[in-house]
Amino acid sequence: MIGTHSAKMFNARLKQPGVRASIVGDVPLHLVCSKTVDQRQRFFSMPSNAVQIKEERDRLLIPDETMVGGVELPDLTDGRVKQLLVPLHQWRVHDDYLTLTPLPSAGVLHELWHRLYDLKLPYRKWAIQPTPAAWANHGDPLSVQRGAVRMLRRGVADVKGGSQWRGNFVCLRARVEGMNISSGMVAVGFPAVTGLGGLVHAVERQVDQELEFAFGMKNCQWQSVKRTTNTRVTGKKVAVTPGYTTDEITANGDVVLLIRRKDGGRHTGLDKRLLALTRLCGGSLHDAEVTLHSDACPPDVAYLLDASDDMRRDALGLGDSLDAALHMYGKDGRWVMGEWSQPRNGYTLNASGYAFLEEPKERELARGGYKHAWCETVYSLVTQGAMSNAAWWSRSVNDWGVNWHEAS
Known part of the structure; x- marks a missing residue:
């Protein structure tokens, strides 16, 4: 199929069709996801078998997006697909839960692949599929990225001086x-x-x-x-x-x-x-x-600190949310003799929530008999430092999904 999100991207053994959908609701602009990132390519070939690979790639050459088809949200067909039990507002009183299946956005990962390289920022290249003959089993964009992804990299900081927080x-x-x-x-x-x-x-x-x-x-x-x-x-x-x-x-x-x-x-x-x-x-x-x-x-x-306020103050307006996050990630850094030097920057991205790709509904194979929804992982800007109020994380349920953020 032609899709936007795929369960097979990181595990080609799953017998689960891809998803073609957009995030439901308005995600805050400081969160990195397909709703807040301008994508050079939104639709990708996500074949279920090798026979479909060329046919679906040829369909992508058609410029009219109407040829791709409308929203497609398949049923759960593989019991090994991840299902997360997520609490809603009344979980303590009414057993108020959803099961969510988080999927990576192919367009966002493809943007990250290009932008890290184009901006000459440090990254960690990681092989999801080291065997060339099996790249296409994961679908695009992984097959055109030679089975690998580029990731932001940030080691644990050496925090000195302690904290006055009590x-x-x-x-x-x-x-x-x-x-x-x-x-x-x-x-x-x-x-x-x-x-x-x-x-x-x-x-x-x-x-x-x-x-x-x-x-x-x-x-x-x-x-x-x-x-x-x-x-x-x-x-x-x-x-x-x-x-x-x-x-x-x-x-x-x-x-x-x-x-x-x-x-x-x-x-x-x-x-x-x-x-x-x-x-x-x-x-x-x-x-x-x-x-x-x-x-x-x-x-x-x-400690891991929520840096969303820093991003809103210093970087929003420099482009989309991924541009802003990468600006903060590379801030005050430079290449020196082939080594990246950035002594005072701890910014990076971290998976902090899930955005709904559909309204939750009853599905066979859904965990515990709860309503199920396909969703996309969203990312927040984070940094490191001594203990402070920004280190406390709290969960919120919104009309667009569920996320963790600095406790108020």
Whole structure:
């Protein structure tokens, strides 16, 4: 088919047709998504099999968009497609939930591929599909990008001097191994805010309270995770050869997760719930320590801060939302002898929410019998720094979707 979003882009094994749709509702201009980014190409070939590849690419040569067809929102056909259980306003009282299937926008990823290169900004090139013969299985734009994506890159900052911020919170400190830091394959460096928000909501369900969270890291090392794959050779012998996971980038490091009640109440029982956690954003937690604090300073690490206000103040108006984000990302940086020098900038993008591509509806295979909707991942500008009010993240439900942002 000719589509705008694809579940097969990062996993060609999924037997799920693509989606052709636009975001429903008005997304704030500081969020990066297909609604706020001018795309040089909106429609892409997303074949279900190899026979359709040439036929669909020929259809894209027709300039009249009416030849592409209208909105197409398929049913769920593969039980392996990700479905996220997302709470709405009355989740504590009426079991008010939706199941959302987030899809990458092909047009936004294609823009990022071109703009990072054209602006001569630093990026991490990551192979989703290292085998040339299999590039087309993922559809466009991945097949024309030779099986790879370009991502913003930002390591964990060395925050010095500490913070004067004080407050009441529950603190989880642990060593994490194998944590996903690819953030929707748009930026590498920190785990996705959406992933952290999902973890915190699991705790919310246990304590029946609305929670806010802050997250920080230090001593972080990126890694490529090896796996073994079976390769058939002559005769009946099977040789085991090393392979690599290519759908995420992982890291090991020391993490800090701070939790507090949204209503400012007592944190009774939260420490036990946090101590029971064994996983964080796909990684394994080790040597976890949970402590309760009252009018105290948090640990001295690099915290993930919502920088949306900085983007609205300094960059909106320089182009679309992606132009503004890349301006902030490259601010005060330059190439020196082939190395990127940027000592005082921690800006990058992070997956912070989901925008509806349709009104939620009943679907077969939907998780838990809840209404289901196809949605697109949206991204916020973030930075790093010592603990402050901007480090606290809170969830909001809007007419256009769900997102996490600086707690008010």
